[in-house]
Amino acid sequence: MTDPVKLMIKINGSPALIDDLANVAQANASDIQIESVGPAEEASHLRLGLTDVSTMIAIVNGVAALAQFALTIYKHLKDKKSEQLTVQTPLRTVIIVASDAVSPERIQELLEDSARV
Amino acid sequence: MAGPFALELGMFDPTFPGVTLHFPNEATWRKSQEVTDLTVRLLEEDARLKLPGASATGPTMALLLERFMGKVFANPGSPEEREAVGRQFIASDPENAVGNLAIASAFAHERRHFHDWLLSPYAAGINAMRSEIYANYSYLRFALRASGTTVIPVPLPRWLRKSPTEQQELVKMWQALLGDATPIRLPDLTRKDLLDNINTIARRYRSIGVLFEPVGFMGVDAAAIFEASALLIQIQNIHDLFGETASNLFGNAMANVPPPNRYGVFLKTMSGLAKPGEVLENNTLTAIATWCLLGNSTADNANAHPLLRFTHAVECVQARGLSSFDKPTAEIFDDLDRMSGVMPYRKLVKQSIKLGDEVVKMLNKAAMQDRSGSKFLLGIAQAQEYLHYWHTYMARRLLTDPDSYCQPAAYLDLSPGDLPEPPLRETFGRPFRFVERTALGGFSSVNLFEDASTPEQACLQQTIMQLPGGVVDLQIADNWQYLSQLADTLFAEYNRDKPEIEAEKVRALRSGLRYLEMLN
Numbered sequence: 001m002t003d004p005v006k007l008m009i010k011i012n013g014s015p016a017l018i019d020d021l022a023n024v025a026q027a028n029a030s031d032i033q034i035e036s037v038g039p040a041e042e043a044s045h046l047r048l049g050l051t052d053v054s055t056m057i058a059i060v061n062g063v064a065a066l067a068q069f070a071l072t073i074y075k076h077l078k079d080k081k082s083e084q085l086t087v088q089t090p091l092r093t094v095i096i097v098a099s100d101a102v103s104p105e106r107i108q109e110l111l112e113d114s115a116r117v
Numbered sequence: 118m119a120g121p122f123a124l125e126l127g128m129f130d131p132t133f134p135g136v137t138l139h140f141p142n143e144a145t146w147r148k149s150q151e152v153t154d155l156t157v158r159l160l161e162e163d164a165r166l167k168l169p170g171a172s173a174t175g176p177t178m179a180l181l182l183e184r185f186m187g188k189v190f191a192n193p194g195s196p197e198e199r200e201a202v203g204r205q206f207i208a209s210d211p212e213n214a215v216g217n218l219a220i221a222s223a224f225a226h227e228r229r230h231f232h233d234w235l236l237s238p239y240a241a242g243i244n245a246m247r248s249e250i251y252a253n254y255s256y257l258r259f260a261l262r263a264s265g266t267t268v269i270p271v272p273l274p275r276w277l278r279k280s281p282t283e284q285q286e287l288v289k290m291w292q293a294l295l296g297d298a299t300p301i302r303l304p305d306l307t308r309k310d311l312l313d314n315i316n317t318i319a320r321r322y323r324s325i326g327v328l329f330e331p332v333g334f335m336g337v338d339a340a341a342i343f344e345a346s347a348l349l350i351q352i353q354n355i356h357d358l359f360g361e362t363a364s365n366l367f368g369n370a371m372a373n374v375p376p377p378n379r380y381g382v383f384l385k386t387m388s389g390l391a392k393p394g395e396v397l398e399n400n401t402l403t404a405i406a407t408w409c410l411l412g413n414s415t416a417d418n419a420n421a422h423p424l425l426r427f428t429h430a431v432e433c434v435q436a437r438g439l440s441s442f443d444k445p446t447a448e449i450f451d452d453l454d455r456m457s458g459v460m461p462y463r464k465l466v467k468q469s470i471k472l473g474d475e476v477v478k479m480l481n482k483a484a485m486q487d488r489s490g491s492k493f494l495l496g497i498a499q500a501q502e503y504l505h506y507w508h509t510y511m512a513r514r515l516l517t518d519p520d521s522y523c524q525p526a527a528y529l530d531l532s533p534g535d536l537p538e539p540p541l542r543e544t545f546g547r548p549f550r551f552v553e554r555t556a557l558g559g560f561s562s563v564n565l566f567e568d569a570s571t572p573e574q575a576c577l578q579q580t581i582m583q584l585p586g587g588v589v590d591l592q593i594a595d596n597w598q599y600l601s602q603l604a605d606t607l608f609a610e611y612n613r614d615k616p617e618i619e620a621e622k623v624r625a626l627r628s629g630l631r632y633l634e635m636l637n
Contacts, residue, residue: 005293010636012614035637057637084141086614090291090633092622093614095546099144117295 004062013085017076018054031065063115070108077101087114132601135539136227141546152220203359215370225354229347231539236511238413238469245476248501251600255493267302268631274319275635342423345383346406353525390434404449404523416468417460429457446519466512473505500597533586541582550577
């Protein structure tokens with residue numbers, strides 16, 4: 001079996017969301033390697049929102065590994081702990097907003113969409 | 118309660134000379150439609166009852182458009198009647214009332230951004246820098262696509278900072294991602310003149326980016342002052358449409374959002390400076406916010422940044438008290454100039470017009486001398502000339518009649534044609550907005566999600582509409598948007614999540630070129 005394709009991903013969101021995603025990554029270290037976590041360094045349209053913005057950059061082993069993040073993102077959006085996040089891969093940027101939180105599967109679909117060739 | 122800007126539809130985007138409303142997904146769009154329908158319904162009922170001449174079947178669409186975008190921007194009813202409409206509006210969804218008021222008044226907010234952007238010498242300086250970037254890019258664009266380039270790493274300045282080993286690692290990862298069917302051929306960036314050109318562009322982008330960098334203890338950026346100006350107009354617009362209860366609800370919510378936030382910092386700071394018994398006059402605050410936007414980086418660089426001018430204004434208010442600035446706008450401007458020792462605003466504005474004249478002359482000359490056969494440089498010169506025309510108009514207008522610009526009620530009451538009306542651009546983050554293809558003629562300009570469209574149904578990605586009294590030449594607007602989108606995608610190191618960059622990537626892919634994002 002061939003190794004899954006590695007994918008770099010950058011997520012901008014509320015500091016609480018990014019902290020939780022970093023914990024998920026640490027718990028799944030064989031699938032997700034964190035490159036960096038911290039306050040967003042570059043200005044972003046997300047800053048037009050009302051909270052601080054943090055960033056996590058990670059390398060994931062295959063698009064399927066993104067599923068690890070879906071439930072955490074779903075819960076944050078569903079509970080209104082976050083209003084919006086952006087997911088960037090080398091291929092595209094996907095903006096996910098609170099009203100997308102209809103199910104964890106929908107969030108997973110959007111995450112996978114960010115890596116669609 | 119959901120945050121007031123949980124649905125942040127409007128955003129002023131200086132890469133499009135008009136008002137932009139962005140809908141990231143279908144639910145956001147539906148919510149916006151719901152609020153618009155409610156507003157129209159309440160005003161329609163009100164108009165049917167109160168307006169002489171309104172037909173038995175209700176007012177015409179033209180009348181509603183006039184109310185929203187034309188002469189009045191307001192409910193012409195008495196204060197009590199406005200109050201009644203406002204109370205109904207709030208009662209319809211109390212939990213989300215602030216957010217709904219924000220949606221209902223988003224156009225007035227964004228329209229003020231458009232006018233401030235045309236007026237401000239600081240913003241005019243940024244536009245001139247943008248034109249310079251586009252002109253520099255015109256010498257790069259063929260080189261970037263020479264020898265069958267299939268992939269351009271963006272933003273290019275970030276790529277060029279990577280070591281050869283890091284670049285190789287990235288290419289390896291990208292090739293695995295794209296598969297063997299898409300061989301990666303990068304542009305040859307070894308030529309010194311190309312590298313120098315990219316570095317010049319990167320420097321200019323860094324200068325523009327200062328606008329978005331948080332400054333000092335407030336932790337907000339210069340855009341906070343542009344937001345303050347737009348917010349003060351928005352509060353007045355809510356007052357004029359929905360009465361005092363609604364405008365107080367909205368104004369208090371915005372001033373009390375915890376920091377850091379762009380929206381409330383100006384209001385919160387000014388309210389902290391008010392002495393007991395002093396009233397925060399919307400006219401005074403708007404005049405101060407406008408004064409902060411009149412900095413000119415070329416004429417008085419040390420005092421050009423809007424936040425620095427804001428700190429000057431705060432010191433002046435601290436020294437003299439807020440109520441001592443309740444006077445005609447020109448006198449407020451003169452006092453602030455004198456007390457803070459900056460170059461007088463009349464001089465800043467006149468110098469900005471003069472500098473803009475020179476930039477236009479220079480670009481026109483470059484376009485005339487261009488023997489490439491391309492109209493690229495000519496397009497840049499025309500766009501800059503057009504923007505400068507309106508900057509000159511707005512600046513001269515401010516010099517002759519500052520009150521009608523800086524007193525929100527007067528500003529919203531200006532007659533159509535007194536100020537340039539912006540076109541309305543709506544962008545859709547995903548393919549969900551379908552219309553019959555026969556309806557496309559109703560828009561001035563349309564971009565589609567081609568893959569999601571069918572022979573009968575068009576899936577909208579972007580629409581542009583000229584509104585009543587609209588004066589912006591849509592061909593010029595389109596040129597400016599195209600140039601900005603292209604250059605921002607290639608070179609800008611901030612706001613990489615903006616929808617226009619995504620749209621540019623899709624556009625390039627249609628011609629066989631992939632922009633691959635450098636994430637760090």
